[in-house]
Amino acid sequence: MDSAPREIPGYYYDAEKKKYFKVQANHAAPSGSKYTRDDIKKRKETSLKRKRIEEHSQRISTETIKRSNLLQCPLGGKLLQREYGTLPSSRSFVSEHRAVACARLLSRNRLVDVTSYDARFPVSRFARDPWSGNLLVAINTASNYNLLSYLPKKQSRPWQYRLHQRQCNCAMVGYDWVTSLSIGPTGWLLVSSSNPSGESVHISTSRLTNPLDGRSATQYVVDTTTTFCYPGTMVWCSAPCPSATESIFVVGKSSNLLFITGIDSHWNTQTVRMPNTADIMAVEWLTPRVVMAGMTNSLVQFYDLRSQDTATRLQHPHGVYKIRKVDEWRIVVAGAKKNLHMYDLRYGPSGITTRPQPNKPSHISTEPYLTFHGYENDHLSHDELDISPETGLLACSSPSNKIQLFSLNTGKLIMPPPLIPSLPSSFPSAHIQPQARQRRAAEVSNPNRRDVPITHYLYPDKITCLRFENLTEVPTANGAGNTGKPSLLVSAGPIVEEWRM
Structure with a gap:
């Protein structure tokens, strides 16, 4: 069973490389360094934010009462909502969806x-x-x-x-x-x-x-x-x-x-x-x-x-x-x-x-x-x-x-915006995976996409x-x-x- 990495003052543990790196001062670090104080602070904030979003999404998926598929019918669903007086037509509801x-x-x-x-x-x-x-x-x-x-x-x-x-x-x-x-x-x-x-x-x-x-x-x-x-x-x-x-x-x-x-x-x-x-x-x-x-x-x-x-x-x-x-x-x-x-x-x-x-x-x-x-x-x-x-x-x-x-x-x-790009769980072959990633990266990084x-x-x-x-x-x-x-x-x-x- 893997134990959590030990925190060492002045060092940062990179989970991907599984190594400790010395934290460098912002003014003394070379250009492009990934282990400055500001960079590590941003990483921790992003990780904490990602964790909160994942926990919130998990709670929503498990605690939300899902409607029956029958109620998705335009005729049956709307008539039933109108019959019970639950048709969402309040001003706040309309304003939120308009935004x-x-x-x-x-x-x-x-x-x-x-x-x-x-x-x-x-x-x-x-x-x-x-x-x-x-x-x-x-x-x-x-x-x-x-x-x-x-x-x-x-x-x-x-x-x-x-x-x-x-x-x-x-x-x-x-x-x-x-x-x-x-x-x-x-x-x-x-x-x-x-x-x-x-x-x-x-x-x-x-x-x-x-x-x-x-x-x-x-x-x-x-x-x-x-x-x-x-x-x-x-x-x-x-x-x-x-x-x-x-x-x-x-x-x-x-x-x-x-x-x-x-x-x-x-x-x-x-x-x-x-x-x-x-x-x-x-x-x-x-x-x-x-x-x-x-x-x-x-x-x-x-x-x-x-x-x-x-x-x-x-x-x-x-x-x-x-x-x-x-x-x-x-x-x-x-x-x-x-x-x-x-x-x-x-x-x-x-x-x-x-x-x-x-x-x-x-x-x-x-x-x-x-x-x-x-x-x-x-x-x-x-x-x-x-x-x-x-x-x-x-x-x-x-x-x-x-x-x-x-x-x-x-x-x-x-x-x-998504913090983690949604990737398919599996691909038909190993040759398709890098091609799909390159195509997806090109689409995201293209500034001319409207x-x-x-x-x-x-x-x-x-x-x-x-x-x-x-x-x-x-x-x-x-x-x-x-x-x-x-x-x-x-x-x-x-x-x-x-x-x-």
Whole structure:
């Protein structure tokens, strides 16, 4: 009877090779080493996750009551369910299955590739004008350009771009890195940029298109006359006001909120000092008059433009990096250490302290309305998560360079990728087995396959930005209209792709 291998400090036992290997430090290990501390940590996490999934699948298969084959008949089964009043027609049931159906219909389409412009740097973030289709792509370079503007080939949707287009506009934003891009409902764009040290911080506002006129789109250039400088600070996030009549942007500037309001052709700025000194990493509008701010000390604070007062509403389990509004009562908050929760604002405030310390075990938090189990990110940037209330989907990046989809109704993972490829138990002959494996490996690794599910597709580089285009945010302009189908735009490495139905 084989006994379990003995654990030796500083060594890792490889079950496949049946040998002990010395654990190497991350900085001292040679390239390609399989036994570094980070690599062994990932192996243990994957093994533990695989074990949990196998145990859960085993419990489901043994404890689930299976329906009779007679009830699979469309006539007999549905009539019996209707007779007993068990026909699944609740709103949550329909919403959950609608989210799964929408996820299965998404197919991948490549939009632009910045390597054709001799850019050796990855795409950091992007934004698309919902009226003209002008795709703005930010690449953090050390050169004199870091924002590219791509116009679609035609005005008809779905928009297509010249994949290897070499003629695109370079919008000059000094030598800084673009930290946020926000397009408002009134057709204005806000670009914030800064250098890594924070010595130079610039915020620019420019007109992309005017929704009231029907003129075609033109190449975008940053307007230097509406640029505001804030040296010695850092800008992590920005968000446009959802009002269709007012041009207002809110910016998270270090530990303060900065409001930029456009009146005719003039812009006014107002700095709001928050009660806490923690950095603001996420901003979101709950209503056209209420702003939510997520902070590194785990607090979510609300600011009312009418009363000019601040209130602490939530306390997350860890630092907050993203806030998204689901509806007028529910919000999704993503934080560090794999914490992704949904909160219902109709519940009273709870678990709030004056000086939260999220890095300590004694830290308490507000009870969430819904928890998204399986969320894998320890750290998340402001653009790596988005939601689509119309389809009931939440999309985010993951450390495995795959897209994770969650249901906004249940919090469950949708179409999780298999940890272990399903292999047949036996093959007719030994010669067929390697051929089948090679064919299967070629199919999985082929990046041009369009039938790969969105959650199973492995990007060759880290996912840096995710943006849903929802129907409520896509108006009818320039005779284009919308396609009636939400889509998901993703950037990874030098490419920007669109998953659409």
